Amino acid sequence: MLLNVENLRVSYGNIKALHGISFTIDAGEIVTIIGANGAGKSTTLRAISRMVPVETGTTMTCMGKDLLQFPADKVVSQLGVTHVPEGRRLFGNLSVMENLQLATFARKDRDNVKKDIRRVFEIFPRLEERKAQASGTMSGGEQQMLAIGRAFMSGRRLMLLDEPSMGLSPLLMMNVFQALKEINKQEGTAILLVEQNARLALKFSQKGYVLETGNLVLEGDSQTLINDPEVKKAYLGG
Amino acid sequence: MTFNFLMQNLINALQWGSFYALIALGYSMVYSILMLFNFAHGDIFMVGAYIGLGVSLGLLSLFGSGAAAILPGWLLLVLTILISMFLTAFVGIIVERVGYRPLREAPRASAAITGLMIGIILETGNILFLGGQRLKFPQLIESVTYNVGGVYVTNKKIMIVLVSIGLMLALHQLITRTKWGMAMRAMAYDYVVVPLVGVPMNTIAAMTFAIGSALAAAAGILFGLAYPVLDPYMGVSFGWKAFVAAILGGRGSIMGACIAGFMLGFIEIMTVPAIMIINRLFSLNIGSNLRDLIAYSIVLVILIFRPHGLFGQAYSAKLRL
Amino acid sequence: MPLLHVTDMSHNFGGLQAVSEYNLSLDPGQITGLIGPNGAGKTTIFNLITGIYRPTRGSVRFDGEELVGKKPNETAAMGLARTFQEMKLWRHMTVLDHIKMARYSKLSYGLLGAFLDTPRRRREEREATDLAMEVLKMFAVDQFADQLVVNLPYGAQRRVEMARAMVIQPKVLLLDEPTVGMTPDEMMAMIEVVRQAHERFNLAIFLIEHRLKVVHELCQHVQALVFGQVLVEGTPNEVQNHPKVIEAYIGEQEVEF
Amino acid sequence: MEETLAPQQNGLKYRLGLFFKPVPLLAYLIGFLACALWELLVGDGLTSILGLPKMPVLFGLLTIFKVLAGVVNLAIKGEAFNWATLVHIPTALIYLFVIYLIPLAVVARATAKPANVLARFLHGFPLIVTALVQLGLMYAVLHIWAGVSDYRLITLKLTLIAVLFTLSLNIINGYMGEFSCSHPGFMAVGAYMSSLFTVGLFTSDKVLGEAVFTFSAAYLSFPLALVFGGAMASLAALIVAIPSFKTRGDYLAIISLAFLFIVKSFFENVQALGGSRGIAGQPDWATLPVIFITVAFGVWTINNFVTSTMGKALNAVRDDETAAEAMTVNTRKTKMSAFLFGAFWAGVAGGLLAHVLRYINPAMFSVQKLAEVLAMVYFGGLNSVYGSIVGAVSISLLGEALRPLEILKWIVIPLLLILVMIYRPTGLIAFKEFDVRQVFGPKEVD
């Protein structure tokens, strides 16, 4: 088991966002969380990447280590858990290349870095064309590619993806998901995917969870969930 | 008169500009990386100068001065600069820890206020501990004046200009070429996600303050050599003017800040001879006292025509509220 | 004569030709869609029409009047309202204030009225509040009137943005990806809202979307934009099945949105 | 979807809050009036009974800090300290309670009902009626309170001016979200121009020459002088306002800072205005009622402005300028009006200041003044009329009350501000709308 989350509780001030959810991710597995707007999906990812503090009672372990002992940057550099946040959040003033290089800040294996960059360019040839462009001026889809590439560079035991399809054209969306699948297959990277587009997400993943107002209400393998009438009604548009 | 006169003023302007440049550099470090007005920077410069004073006095008493000196003056100077830069870096780190880190999420202007307040505390602390009287900075190296065809240049002036240009180039390399520099720029753009790519944000922020403060210390010591009277408020006007230079140079541009620093020094010094020349040419009687008025009108006009500074790119960010 | 008429509009950023030779004619009450890959220049076209950028070449006519050279607040006051892809709301303002703000150009009490709280100001402010509440009701966000927008659920924020645009009483509404980030449910609700607004005010709407379902439901006419140029235009079905569009935009696989 | 944590139902604070909930402003004013009269009546007597050296003028704070300063001096410098004065701390507190807190609480609570009735009655009339009644009452309170000591009077005058000045800066830095550094410059223009008006026209003076007019009712022209000062400040503000169309944020901050340097240098150099020596001998026209009325009027118009849709456009421009433009907001007009309006009131505040101090020189309008007013704005709270009032009053009072600490004052005040910034980054009372009707109105309790 790669990641084990138990009784995850998070609040923002007076607002309770997560009421104690538990789930697991195995190595190399693709897991999806679906849910309505404001259900707490992003919050879950933020809690794992230690961007928001969790409340007492929460336990999270990654490869047997207590995740809560790691600050946000060490979660990435030492545990290999990377987070592609909602809205991409690239460093717009840095060039494409610099964005990729920065992601290797804490890495010691210089030789592999070069190889990995080449790998990213193979997956997303568009990025190589735009190597020197300031990332802030790229279009939404290009930015999404770079965000994934950046995550790829910083560690790839587990990728936390927050709505990667948002705002992407249909073709590009397929490309992105294909690339993700490829990374998953070739590198054995586990993926925790959060998506509004539930059908796509469930098709893409092996296991799914349904989050409703801070509680996990349903879980199962994705195929089952797709056919679940409740899920169908609520999340797949009838 | 004219050529010598202009050359002389040019050299003066270079030295004066070096201080603005060095201080603006440190200011701009913090400013362009954390996007914070570090209004305490001028006072850190002051603290750096006083630390330099303490260190150099300590060294002098250890190694003797004048005829009894064991080590040559220039070596003491280098030691003083290095030790003081190191010590002042810690002051910077403390300032970051106490005054800025807790405010990282806050509006930038609030951090500006904390900076102002830390500055006041540093000034007052100085008065409390040292009693507020002016102190003399020891002249570690013998001052030598060269007369180059009627233009007077001192060895210190040359040294000051060279050291500041050297530091500026080194810093430019650091920011544009290294991973640290990249991380700093990334932080300027969006500090929230910096940890998400595995970069230790607090370390970067502390480093930034440390480097900025170390530069201020270097500036403080060079300043002490050139203008050997130290007082607790010596950093105030420098602080504000470095603020002007850092932004005039263009947001996020270290080089720009430096050049703007030189330029500001240049404008301030050169308005005096310029007024004089205009007076002669048109037999007017404008006083050199109009210097600030003219100098800052020039700054204002530059900004009206280059609304994003000399080297800055257009941006629409506003105060984080 | 079309209500909004764009002819041969081009624009470039530095060396990048973002939009070239773009044409559009939008009649009153018509809904036209604009699709295209990311970075094709769709949002840029909106920005050019509304005056945020000034086109390098070409003309934009609205109701017979030239828009090029006009500032965004002027084009908006003429009846050209828009929403933003990334939803530009004012963080520190309440929902009600958002809506009232869009009445800015209709206020006539002037600065002196603002300073001195004249009866005229009070009357106009009251009228604006009444109208705002009505519109908020229409978009089902009236219960949030006194809250800051940041505290609203995402879908409600989208609707507030739309309501804000509607208060301008526009003749043309420009919508930039109104359903982005929505669940299928919310998407359907949004389609309904747009349709109602359209029917009630006989609005002309110009819509950017990546979700073809939305385009299908709403548009009579669609343009497909690639690299700043219109590749194909026609009915949604024509465009969607056009091989070039499939190649550049939709892809071969069957995907649902 | 969201659960809010229930507030504590049994804390002392909560119960006190409940107790005072039905008390309208009117009742507090009556309470304060009672306090002021009570002090007039028994203040001196109580002072001597308690053995205080002097009637406490700033609610006993000054007395207490004087004692504390003695202790501090003993501790750090070994200066002699009269231990007997320690008793002044409890006695000053007793004074505070007996003269202010207890009567205020009792009277305010006791008159809450009739005051509510009265407030509701007044509420039936146009706003101006209740406003005038309550402001009149407020003035009476201040008048009586300040009548006790001239030190109180000058502190009060300067505090009122600080309120106006702070609020006028809040328009730009808080409501519009720019970081403007030019405000002391606007104040300087106002101070100089109104002095030019009064000293130049009505007073014989070494700098500005013989009086042009002399008549006994000359003071009636004072409002004109203030308006003139404010208008000139507005005019000067154009220099900062026009670049604000093109540039924002930090660049605007240094444009405004350059403006401040220019203004200061200008007044230093214009010999006709006294140069660095300044102008002295302003007539003594800035009396408490004049200041009170001006400040009240200023606060009223500023509050009107920022609560109107016209004024809220400032917020829209601050939070997202592109969206504001797309929503028909004329951003140029908005920025321009904010700068000119803010500068106008800063200029008026400058005019008042010049006539309270009856002396001005360019050094008064330096970056130090800037730091001071920035501190007041950010301490009190951005985007809030309440905030500016609280910020200006508390920092002004604190500045006076901590005087006995001498130099340590400049450690204590900055520390306090840092703490406030850390725990309340937008200031004490930020983003709160000041609803005049509600403030003056009755407190309805369900």
Next chain:
Amino acid sequence: ADTIKIGFNIPLTGDNPDVGASSKNAAQMYLKKNPNVTVGGKSYALKFIYDDNEYKAESAVKVSTKLITEEGVLGIIGPQSSSQAVPAGEVANNFATPMISPWSTNPNTTLDRPYVFRGCFLDPFQGPVAANFATDELGAKKAAVLYDIAADYPKGLAEFFKEAFEKIHGPGSVVAFESFTTGDKDFSAQMTNIMMSGADVLFTPQYYSEVPLIVRAAKEMGWNKPILGSDSWGSGDLMGLCGDDCKGYYFSTHYAAAGAKGETKAFIDEYSATYGKTPDDVAALTWDSLGLMIQAIKDTGGLSGDIKADRTKVKDALAAIKNFPGITGGMTFTPDGDPKKCAVVVQINQDGQFAFHKSVCPK
């Protein structure tokens, strides 16, 4: 016992905290020596209240008001610098409270203010003293002036000097009249102008803290002619800051510490013993002003206890004082409240002491 309170309106923080410190030192020394004063046969304990004016005009006004109305002082010593003394004098005069500014040399401080006095000579006197000295003893025909335009005192004195010098040598004989702004550290541009002007002497009425920088800038530009200063040079710290650079230059001042005799010497010795440094002008003048104030209080022949009446009595007594034997010279007030005092010109000798050179008395 009854007390008499004297207030001090001095800068303990702000740009010149050492001025406040010197004043406070002198006052504390005085108090230690004279804790009580007998007026009309009755003994009173003296109490001094030091309030910080932050070297700001606004604050000086507040402090004066506070001292008078709050602390109930009988008289005020200070402020020291004219930029604070001018506005504070207005307050003292309005509240009919005697005030002595020890060090303010600007004419406006006392003008038309019967309650305001000073302990030093005025700039219109000092300016000609310096001009004459430059002419007679330094043989100057052309003079340069370098001064701070933003500070009241240097600017005033620079103008008085210019007027006096040009009266002797004709218009245009002040060949360079260069200025800078408070806080400036670099004077090279101005010095370059001065070098080019061909002046025989440089007059710079600046504070002791700026003098070393000016002198240094001058030397670095190759200036080897005399430099002449004013009373603001006369701080014990000048030599500590200036070192050898300042030796040999002259300045006009209130008293010369080196070689002083009698009372003055006693004061200097005691001060040096207590605080470890030579008293500067401010200290000496504060001491004298305090002496004047106490003398006047004694001269009233008895206090009534009604503070308002007593203040007026003190003022009248002050105005009537004749030949007060101050350590900085004898003092008698003119109707304006200014003492007729001699100025001293001192030279900074090779030991770094301020050696008496000559004394110039008003006619």
